Amino acid sequence: MENIKIFNGLDKNSISRIEKFMQKRVYIAGEKIFQEGELGEELYILSNGLVGIYKAGVKLGELGEKEVFGEMAIIDNQSRSATVTAETNVEVFVLSHEDFDRLKRDDIEAYATITVNIAKDISIRLREINDKVQRIWKWYISAN
Numbered sequence: 836m837e838n839i840k841i842f843n844g845l846d847k848n849s850i851s852r853i854e855k856f857m858q859k860r861v862y863i864a865g866e867k868i869f870q871e872g873e874l875g876e877e878l879y880i881l882s883n884g885l886v887g888i889y890k891a892g893v894k895l896g897e898l899g900e901k902e903v904f905g906e907m908a909i910i911d912n913q914s915r916s917a918t919v920t921a922e923t924n925v926e927v928f929v930l931s932h933e934d935f936d937r938l939k940r941d942d943i944e945a946y947a948t949i950t951v952n953i954a955k956d957i958s959i960r961l962r963e964i965n966d967k968v969q970r971i972w973k974w975y976i977s978a979n
Contacts, residue, residue, distance in 0.1 A: 836928070839880055841903055841952040849945040856934035862921040871918040875908025876932045884925030889918040897922060906953045909935040 836842055836850050845853075857880075862868055868879065868886065881902050888895045888904070895917065898904055904919055909932045939946040 836880070839901055839903065840956055841878075841880075841906065841949050843952055844948045845945055849942055849948075852942060853930070853938060853945065853949075854928075856938065857928040857930050860927050860929055862925050862927070864921055864923050866921045868919040868921060868925075868927070869905065869915050871915050873915045875905060875913060875915045877905055878903060878909045878930045878935070879905045879919075880928045880930075882926040882928055885922040886925060887920045887922045889920060890916070903953075903956070906956065908932060910950070910953060 836854055842850055842853070859882075862884075869875070871890065881898055881900055881904070883900050886898050886904065888898065905915070907913070907916065909930060912932050935946070935949075938949075
């Protein structure tokens with residue numbers, strides 16, 4: 836679990852404690868990991884392979900090794916905002932909302948660090964989306 840962004844700032848003992856909560860899962864190429872609109876209750880860390888992110892059937896991007904997806908689910912426990920599909924055979928480690936809450940009771944500092952790291956990651960993604968929307972809007976205005 837080294838070099839996983841959401842674990843930045845954690846010591847090895849905290850990471851070891853978190854690893855005990857995580858489950859390993861394997862998906863074959865083409866298999867849906869989760870569907871847009873489903874209730875989200877888990878965060879995924881991609882150990883190996885490649886996943887595609889889809890919104891309304893349109894591919895938005897891909898994620899690879901050591902990247903995290905589904906992270907909003909352990910924060911807000913809401914519906915999935917996109918579909919994630921295994922583009923290749925993949926191996927992931929899964930942290931449930933329930934286990935994340937257990938971490939809050941057992942190691943509040945690790946919980947806070949992960950929460951802040953997730954917020955930073957979501958903020959970066961939101962800024963990227965805002966930049967894309969601005970470019971599209973400028974293109975639209977100039978074309979009309």
